Each structure stands twice: as C-alpha cells, then as structure tokens.
Amino acid sequence: MKARMLATHVALPVFAIAAASAPAHAADFDWMKFKGKTVTFLANNNPVAQALLTYKADFEKLTGMTLKVDAYQEQQMRQRLVTVMNANSDEVDVFMTLPSREGEQFAAAGWYGDLTAMAKNEVAKDYDPNGLSQALLKAATFDGKLTSMPMNIEGPIFYYRTDIFKKCGLEAPKTIKDVEAAAEKIKTCDGAVTPFVSRGLKPAIAYTFSNMLHNIGGTYIASGKSNLCSAKGKEALDTYSRLLRDFGPPGVVNYSFQQISALYRSGRAAMAFESSNELRTVMEGGARLKDTGLLPFPAGEAGQVPTTIGWGMAVSSHSKQPEAAWYFVQWATSPEVQKKMALQGIAPPRPSVAKDPEYRKWIDEEPVRKEWQAALDVLATKGSSEVGYPIVANPESREFIGQAVQDLILKQKPLEQACADADKALDALIARK
Amino acid sequence: MSDTAATLTQDRQKLEMAALSAPAVVFTVAMIAFPVVYTIWLGFQTFSSTGKQSFAGLANYSTLISDVEFWHGLWITIALFVLSLVLQLVFGVWLALVLFHAKRLPGIVRSLFISPFMMPPVVAGMMWLVILDPSLGAANYILQSFGLPPSDWLASPTWVIPTIALIDSWQWTPYVALIVLGGLQSLPPSVYEAAQIDGASPFKTFRRITLPLLLPTIVTAAILRSVDLLRFFDIIYITTQGGPGNASNTLNIYGFRVGFEFFNIGYASALMLTLTAIVFGAVLAFNRLRGAVAW
Incomplete structure (x- = not known):
C-alpha cells in the first residue's frame, strides 16, 4: 500500500517532470510546425541585429513563417517596447534586450515570457542550449525563469x-x-x-x-x-x-x-x-x-x-504565439546562425563556435583579430x-x-x-x- | 408649400446634416481630447519601477514642487527660450529687411538663405555635433586659424545653452524672416512715400514706421516660435541628451527621460502637463500683446 502511494504521489510526478524536461522531442522537432504564421521582431538596429537579419530569408525558407522586422535605434526601440508592453499589446512577439541593463526591471514587470521549458523541450537536434555561455544564461535568469537567449558576447x-x-x-x-x-x-x-x-x-x-x-x-x-x-x-x-x-x-x-x-x-x-x-x-x-x-x-x-554582457532575444509575455516566437529565437541563437554572425565580427556567445575551424581561420587572418x-x-x-x-x-x-x-x-x-x-x-x- | 411645412423641411435638412457630419466631428474631438484626458489621468497615477500602477491623487504634483530637477529644468527651459527667441527675432527681422531690399538677389541665393529650416532637426543636430566637436570639428579649427582660443561648445556647462540657442537660431531665423518678409510686403507704400517727402532718414523710417507697423507680424512669429521653443527637444536630445551633467536638461528632456528611460509614466505626465500649461500661458500672454500692438 505504502509502495503504491509512493509510486502515485512521488514517483509519477518525478517521472512526469523528467519526461517533460528531457529533450526527447528533438527527434520529432519540425521547423515547419508553424508554417504560415507571422512573427514580429522588435530589433535594435545595431551591428548584432544587422548581422542576424542578413539571413532573414533563410529563416523564412526554413520555417515557412514570415518574419516582420520592426527596427529602431536602441533608445527608440525601448521607447516602443515600453508603449507596447504597458498597453498589454501582442504586437511584438520577440524583442531584443540587454539583461544587464533592464533585466531586473522587465522581469519584475512580467514582460518576459518564460523560456525555461521551451529551451529544454522544443529544441532541434543541433540547437545545444547548454553550449551557450553559462554566464550569460545565468545573467538572463530571474527567479529561476530563463528570460532571453544570448545573441552575442561583448564588453x-x-x-x-x-x-x-x-x-x-x-x-x-x-x-x-x-x-x-x-x-x-x-x-x-x-x-x-x-x-x-x-x-x-x-x-x-x-x-x-x-x-x-x-x-x-x-x-x-x-x-x-x-x-x-x-x-x-x-x-x-x-x-x-x-x-x-x-x-x-x-x-x-x-x-x-x-x-x-x-x-x-x-x-x-x-x-x-x-x-x-x-x-x-x-x-x-x-x-x-x-x-x-x-x-x-x-x-x-x-x-x-x-x-x-550580451544582447538577448526575449519572447514577449503578451505574445499570442510564444511557441512560434520561440522558433525564431531558437533559429537566431543556433550554432549555425551564430557562426555566420561570428564571421561578420559578432563575437559568438558559444565556445563551440569560437573554436570552429572556419571561424578560427577568419580570426587567424589578422593578429588584431587574434588579440580580440x-x-x-x-x-x-x-x-x-x-x-x-x-x-x-x-x-x-x-x-x-x-x-x-x-x-x-x-x-x-x-x-x-x-x-x-x-x-x-x-x-x-x-x-x- | 406652407410656412410650417417649409420650416419642418429646413429642420429636417439641418438634422440630416448634423447626423451626417456627427461621426467626423466625434472622431476629430476624440482624437484631440483622448490623449489629453489620458495624460491627465496618467498624471494621477503612480508607476513603480516594475510598471505596477496605482492611484496617487496629487502626489505627482506635490513631488514636482519639491523636485530640484524640475525647477532646474524650468530655469533651463526659460533661459533657452528667451535667448533663442531674442536671437531669432532680431536676426529674423534683419534678414527679412535684407531680402526685401535686395531685389536683385538671385532666386538661388534667396533659397539658400531660407533653406536651414527645411532641414530635418535630427540632420541639423548631427551636422552641428560634428562641426562643434572640440577635437575633430571645424568650428575650433576656424577659431584657432584666426588666433582665437578653442571652445568646448556643447561639452561646456557654461556654453552649452548659448550654443544650442545658436544652433536653433541658425535653423529657425529664416522661418521668422519669411513671416516678417510677408509682413513687409503688405505694408502700405503711401506711408513710406510720405516719410520720403518729409525727408526722414532710413533709420528713422525703420524705427518710426517699419517697426511699429511690423509689430503684429513679429508678435505672430514670436507666438509660433514660442510654442516650439518651450517644447524644444530634438536638437538637444541629439547633441547633448541634457548634458553635460544636467546643464541642458530642459523640462521636455527631463520628462522624456523620466517616462521612457525610468518608466515613471505618471510623474512624466505630470511634468508634461505642467509644461503644456506653461506653453498655453506664454501663448495667451503673446496673444494679448498682439492685440495691444495691432493697427
């Protein structure tokens, strides 16, 4: 009897959590799952976003989704975000954020969608969330919730x-x-x-x-x-x-x-x-x-x-399609895209990309890049x-x-x-x- | 048709016209009234750093009275307003007189004179930021080539307000000149002919005839510029963001930062409504002056 109770009250929930948190879905992951949807991205028009958006067409081809980009200079982007979020609007699905600056504030205001579960469960085979800089992931975690995925590393x-x-x-x-x-x-x-x-x-x-x-x-x-x-x-x-x-x-x-x-x-x-x-x-x-x-x-x-520090990509808590938004975040912070961005001079937040032979070749071309x-x-x-x-x-x-x-x-x-x-x-x- | 029937038809027509135009009128009034009413409502709210909102009554306005930065901002706003307005009116009238009397001036030169105010303020701000850069800018290079000491311009707490006033005057003096030129062209020639017959000197003609007759036009230009100057934002934000320190932190810049950088929308609304009241006050004062100088 006691054994059955233990199985019902302890083992089953533990099994459920373990099952949910294991990246078991990787094999079934389908980039085309949200085909036909439109994801709106509020971007800071800085070199990081510029490098990323060079490959916008690749994302649209891979997922069948449309990416609508709303790009502003940094201060104007925040101004727009404050207006949208204060109005509880779902106009923005994904936005760029600096956790070191506004992380505490946005997290306390409830503006960030929680990415913890999606970063574990809804991932493609080659995404490797653990390969991202642990320091930057930690800096983007507030009250145990992962709020953004790192796009670059800088300082x-x-x-x-x-x-x-x-x-x-x-x-x-x-x-x-x-x-x-x-x-x-x-x-x-x-x-x-x-x-x-x-x-x-x-x-x-x-x-x-x-x-x-x-x-x-x-x-x-x-x-x-x-x-x-x-x-x-x-x-x-x-x-x-x-x-x-x-x-x-x-x-x-x-x-x-x-x-x-x-x-x-x-x-x-x-x-x-x-x-x-x-x-x-x-x-x-x-x-x-x-x-x-x-x-x-x-x-x-x-x-x-x-x-x-590093710029991060966050999903708005008011987004009506957080899963589709997550697909964009995942693509943008994937090893493949971050390698392409690295070759444009955007320092990768993934040690594996920093060690990639193609990237190392680019680095080795100039002594100043090596020192960088x-x-x-x-x-x-x-x-x-x-x-x-x-x-x-x-x-x-x-x-x-x-x-x-x-x-x-x-x-x-x-x-x-x-x-x-x-x-x-x-x-x-x-x-x- | 009897009189009663005609009146009924007229009333019906009026009613129909009112009904047809009502949606447009309601929409227009709502478009004007809603932002104002919403801002007034926001002024009675308080927002925590995390955006949590609660009713605050008049707390934002009492904070405003004891806020050193508000009074400093008000002083900076007024100083910039007075300095810029005086410069623009004086040079605007002078430029208008030049353009009025220089009949043979080619069209291209006239266009060049009035071109600065057609430039977007952001472009003007960026351009002057480069020109006035103390290390790389052309302004100090020119000063030094004449043996004059270089200036820190926008980086000096002492000189930042006169420098911004100069930039704004460079841009908006032609606008004032254009208004005054219109006024000059509408002055009655008979008065000048009489003055000429009486042997009045050009200076006396200007002081006794042109200036008094132009005063209503000058006051109109002053009203138009006052509204802009009290709400002055773009060039300051581009060039100094309110610095160095708080030396160019006008009320408008301060309100913007409180609202959009520190997310205290309630207090920012109270600040902006106070500024709006000041702008209204200035316009009313100038309107009275305009009435007094009308001819």
Missing part, C-alpha cells in the same frame, strides 16, 4: 596604438597604474594625439566605469547601501575621471562609442577603452589594422574583472555582467554614476561631495520598490 576592451607605445618606449600596460603612467608619458612624447579616451557621456559611463570599479576591488552596494564613497569607490571615481580630464579629448563629457571610435580610427588617440563590438568600426578603412593592440582592461588591486578573441576569452571566463547597480531601477542608477564622474571631470564638485551626492540619490533608488 569594454582596451585598444592601444603599438606604434606610439614603441615610439615612446612603453610596454603594453598590465595594470591601471601602467595606463596612467603611459598616458602621462604619451602626453609629453607625442603632443599630437589624445593619450586616453573612454566614455564621458553621462548615461554611457557605467559601461566602462564598472570595469574600472571591479578591477580596483570596489562594489556598487555594501550592506544594502550605495558604496561609491568607500575607499575603493572613491579611487575608481578619481582614477576614471582623472584619466579623462587630464588625458582625454576636449569635450569628452559628450563622448560615447561613436565619438571614441571615430577619434581612435582617425589616429588621434593612443589608448581607447571601448566596446569589443567596435572592432569592425575601428578597423574600417584599414588604417588601424597593423598598429593596434587589444587587451582586456589592465588589472587593478582586485585583478581583472571585465564587464561582460583572446580578450573575449578573458571576458567569457572572468566577466561580471554588473553594469550599474544590480537593482530594478538599474537604468536610473547609471545616471547618478555618470553624474558623479562628470562632476569630477568638469571639476564641479570635490570627490567627497560628488560621491556623497551620488550615494544619497542611489540609496533612495535602492530603497524604492
């Missing part, structure tokens, strides 16, 4: 001019102190170039500053309170702002990736700390192909803790996806980090006041539900 890396370093008798920097020393030397050795450039535009600063803070050993939050006024926090604020103020270009407070890439590509900057995604832009025209070295950002007291991949390998293994405060109001927290850095660059406040003002505002954000 800020250190670009430097090997010819200028050689001319000034400098070695590739190993620490943040080396970067400061190199900037000082380049300032006197080659007055025509800007020694160092990175992001100075207020909302964009957190992306690069977080790497500096983590390398130095600082944290954004300690004991539930904002921690910018800690010794490490102040050191990071001071170092980052001093590098930009004393060695950056005039007007650096308006610099984001476009300006940084343009300055570096034109040969007017000796060191740039900018996204790995910018490699293609920086190398356009080929002028920097032979005189650029690439590294993860040099170590601080805590070593190297690079910022590693080596830097990305460090990002993949050591990276932290914490960009700004790990709270629901993450986008707003970036404003206050940026404000503190700008106050110091522009010498509008002393260090103590800049960090104290930021901590006060950030404590209010942390306390906000």
Whole structure:
C-alpha cells in the first residue's frame, strides 16, 4: 500500500517532470510546425541585429513563417517596447534586450515570457542550449525563469596604438597604474594625439566605469547601501575621471562609442577603452589594422574583472504565439546562425563556435583579430555582467554614476561631495520598490 | 408649400446634416481630447519601477514642487527660450529687411538663405555635433586659424545653452524672416512715400514706421516660435541628451527621460502637463500683446 502511494504521489510526478524536461522531442522537432504564421521582431538596429537579419530569408525558407522586422535605434526601440508592453499589446512577439541593463526591471514587470521549458523541450537536434555561455544564461535568469537567449558576447576592451607605445618606449600596460603612467608619458612624447579616451557621456559611463570599479576591488552596494564613497569607490571615481580630464579629448563629457571610435580610427588617440563590438568600426578603412593592440582592461588591486554582457532575444509575455516566437529565437541563437554572425565580427556567445575551424581561420587572418578573441576569452571566463547597480531601477542608477564622474571631470564638485551626492540619490533608488 | 411645412423641411435638412457630419466631428474631438484626458489621468497615477500602477491623487504634483530637477529644468527651459527667441527675432527681422531690399538677389541665393529650416532637426543636430566637436570639428579649427582660443561648445556647462540657442537660431531665423518678409510686403507704400517727402532718414523710417507697423507680424512669429521653443527637444536630445551633467536638461528632456528611460509614466505626465500649461500661458500672454500692438 505504502509502495503504491509512493509510486502515485512521488514517483509519477518525478517521472512526469523528467519526461517533460528531457529533450526527447528533438527527434520529432519540425521547423515547419508553424508554417504560415507571422512573427514580429522588435530589433535594435545595431551591428548584432544587422548581422542576424542578413539571413532573414533563410529563416523564412526554413520555417515557412514570415518574419516582420520592426527596427529602431536602441533608445527608440525601448521607447516602443515600453508603449507596447504597458498597453498589454501582442504586437511584438520577440524583442531584443540587454539583461544587464533592464533585466531586473522587465522581469519584475512580467514582460518576459518564460523560456525555461521551451529551451529544454522544443529544441532541434543541433540547437545545444547548454553550449551557450553559462554566464550569460545565468545573467538572463530571474527567479529561476530563463528570460532571453544570448545573441552575442561583448564588453569594454582596451585598444592601444603599438606604434606610439614603441615610439615612446612603453610596454603594453598590465595594470591601471601602467595606463596612467603611459598616458602621462604619451602626453609629453607625442603632443599630437589624445593619450586616453573612454566614455564621458553621462548615461554611457557605467559601461566602462564598472570595469574600472571591479578591477580596483570596489562594489556598487555594501550592506544594502550605495558604496561609491568607500575607499575603493572613491579611487575608481578619481582614477576614471582623472584619466579623462587630464588625458582625454576636449569635450569628452559628450563622448560615447561613436565619438571614441571615430577619434581612435582617425589616429588621434593612443589608448581607447571601448566596446569589443567596435572592432569592425575601428578597423574600417584599414588604417588601424597593423598598429593596434587589444587587451582586456589592465588589472587593478582586485585583478581583472571585465564587464561582460550580451544582447538577448526575449519572447514577449503578451505574445499570442510564444511557441512560434520561440522558433525564431531558437533559429537566431543556433550554432549555425551564430557562426555566420561570428564571421561578420559578432563575437559568438558559444565556445563551440569560437573554436570552429572556419571561424578560427577568419580570426587567424589578422593578429588584431587574434588579440580580440583572446580578450573575449578573458571576458567569457572572468566577466561580471554588473553594469550599474544590480537593482530594478538599474537604468536610473547609471545616471547618478555618470553624474558623479562628470562632476569630477568638469571639476564641479570635490570627490567627497560628488560621491556623497551620488550615494544619497542611489540609496533612495535602492530603497524604492 | 406652407410656412410650417417649409420650416419642418429646413429642420429636417439641418438634422440630416448634423447626423451626417456627427461621426467626423466625434472622431476629430476624440482624437484631440483622448490623449489629453489620458495624460491627465496618467498624471494621477503612480508607476513603480516594475510598471505596477496605482492611484496617487496629487502626489505627482506635490513631488514636482519639491523636485530640484524640475525647477532646474524650468530655469533651463526659460533661459533657452528667451535667448533663442531674442536671437531669432532680431536676426529674423534683419534678414527679412535684407531680402526685401535686395531685389536683385538671385532666386538661388534667396533659397539658400531660407533653406536651414527645411532641414530635418535630427540632420541639423548631427551636422552641428560634428562641426562643434572640440577635437575633430571645424568650428575650433576656424577659431584657432584666426588666433582665437578653442571652445568646448556643447561639452561646456557654461556654453552649452548659448550654443544650442545658436544652433536653433541658425535653423529657425529664416522661418521668422519669411513671416516678417510677408509682413513687409503688405505694408502700405503711401506711408513710406510720405516719410520720403518729409525727408526722414532710413533709420528713422525703420524705427518710426517699419517697426511699429511690423509689430503684429513679429508678435505672430514670436507666438509660433514660442510654442516650439518651450517644447524644444530634438536638437538637444541629439547633441547633448541634457548634458553635460544636467546643464541642458530642459523640462521636455527631463520628462522624456523620466517616462521612457525610468518608466515613471505618471510623474512624466505630470511634468508634461505642467509644461503644456506653461506653453498655453506664454501663448495667451503673446496673444494679448498682439492685440495691444495691432493697427
């Protein structure tokens, strides 16, 4: 009797869960299952989406579905998404998202469809969900629910001019102190170039500053309170702002990736700390192909803790056809498509693709690509996806980090006041539900 | 047909006309009223960071009174409004006079003078962003080639508002000039003939005749520009996004960021309704002025 009860109450549900979670459907998987349906994709018109959408026709041919693309610039895409989701509209089936920025917020608002079951059960034989970067999958998991699938891996890396370093008798920097020393030397050795450039535009600063803070050993939050006024926090604020103020270009407070890439590509900057995604832009025209070295950002007291993020593809919780939407997400994040995107310079979030012979051949064609991949390998293994405060109001927290850095660059406040003002505002954000 | 029957037919015709036009009228009114009513309703709601909504009464408006960023934004909005409007009116009248008197100016040159306002603001913003880049831009190159010190332009908290006012004036002064030129062309020639007979100098003619007669036209141009200037958004968003720091964070930019970047739609609605009230106030004030200077 007891044995029968055990079988009924324990073993059967366990068997059911196991049966449901086993990828047993792979063999029966049919790409044509949703033939005739139309999936709407809200895309950020960035290099990642551009590379993906080159193969839009392949998806339509494979599945018999129609892919309707709604592409905007990043901020406009979010604006559209907020409007659609607040109206509980099913207009969008799939959207691009940055879990490191809006993940907490969108998950708490219930905007993400839960992909956990579909990523286990509804997969083609060669999809290999476990082959995707585990760090990025973890960063996209909120309250145990998988909310998006990674499209790429990226993070800020250190670009430097090997010819200028050689001319000034400098070695590739190993620490943040080396970067400061190199900037000082380049300032006197080659007055025509800007020694160092990175992001100075207020909302964009957190992306690069977080790497500096983590390398130095600082944290954004300690004991539930904002921690910018800690010794490490102040050191990071001071170092980052001093590098930009004393060695950056005039007007650096308006610099984001476009300006940084343009300055570096034109040969007017000796060191740039900018996204790995910018490699293609920086190398356009080929002028920097032979005189650029690439590294993860040099170590601080805590070593190297690079910022590693990635764009993800999420299914809207308001979609009326989440399974069909999942088919598109699956195709877009499959090894085959990610390999094709990698050959266009989109760093793959799958180690297997990074090892693919065709991709390795492309990497080996140029030394700078080898260094780029080596830097990305460090990002993949050591990276932290914490960009700004790990709270629901993450986008707003970036404003206050940026404000503190700008106050110091522009010498509008002393260090103590800049960090104290930021901590006060950030404590209010942390306390906000 | 008796009088009663004729009246009944007329009434019926009126009723039919009203019934036929009612859907269009209702649709038009709804299209205008719905967004306004919806925004007013949103202004009484509060949204948490996760988008959860609840009724807040007047809480958004009381937050607004104690919000330092709101008052700062209001000050920036007014400063930009005054500076840009003065520049555009002064140079607009001057340009109109040039175009009015230079009768032999080729059409292409006239078109060139008025072309900036036909350019999309986003394109204008991007163009000026490149020109004013302190490192790579042409503006500092020109200054330095004349031996003048370079400027940080949009990257300087001190100079960002005058610089944005200059960009907007570059774009919209021709628009003001075009309105004023229309006014100039409609002025009665007899007054000028009388002034000429009396031996009035060109400056005196301008001060005593042209300017007073043009005032209603200038005020009309001021009304049109005021509405745009108080809601100024595009060029600021393209060039500075409200920075450096908060130096160009106008009410409109602030409201946009609160709503669409921080997802606090309720407070953003309260901010935008306050801005709308300010725009209405300015238009009413200028309308009164227009009445006072009419001839």
